Amino acid sequence: MFVIFLFTSGMAARTKLSYVASMGFWRTKTLAQMSRAEWESLCDGCGRCCLHKLRDDDTGEVEFTNVACRLLNTETARCRDYANRKSRVPDCVKLTPKRLEKVDWLPPSCAYRLLHEGKDLPPWHPLRSGRPETVVDSGASVAGRCIDERHAGPLEHHVTDWPGQMPKPRR
């Protein structure tokens, strides 16, 4: 097995969200047509893409773990240094419309994956709910249920299913 992971576009400021959300741009534009602000606003900040994954060399199958990139704040699911993430974590992959064609390991609830597959954003997405808290309420956020890679030990000990499944509300 070898390790793959990324965190992608997204966890940046959401300054123009209310404006772009009112237009429902994600329903009228393709991913490639979106402005930078629109593209960035698609990220719900769940942090699932910041969890390490394992890919089986023989089968190609991807397994999720609950081990987070060292830049992820495990309590808030936010990148601690989003602007410089690529220089600090060279493996970090910046997601683009073109890269979406090749990526096969985004979680099923990821907005980029959903739109790439021709689906709508879920009702709990901040662009629809108007509240970032709904990402936590929905069960999509990794906040409070992942482990910093610096403390986790072997990734094989942390394989888990939930990051690869649709979110379920936490009780």
Ligand code: SF4
């Ligand atoms: S999985 Fe998708 S929606 Fe969630 S943080 Fe990563 S890019 Fe954003």
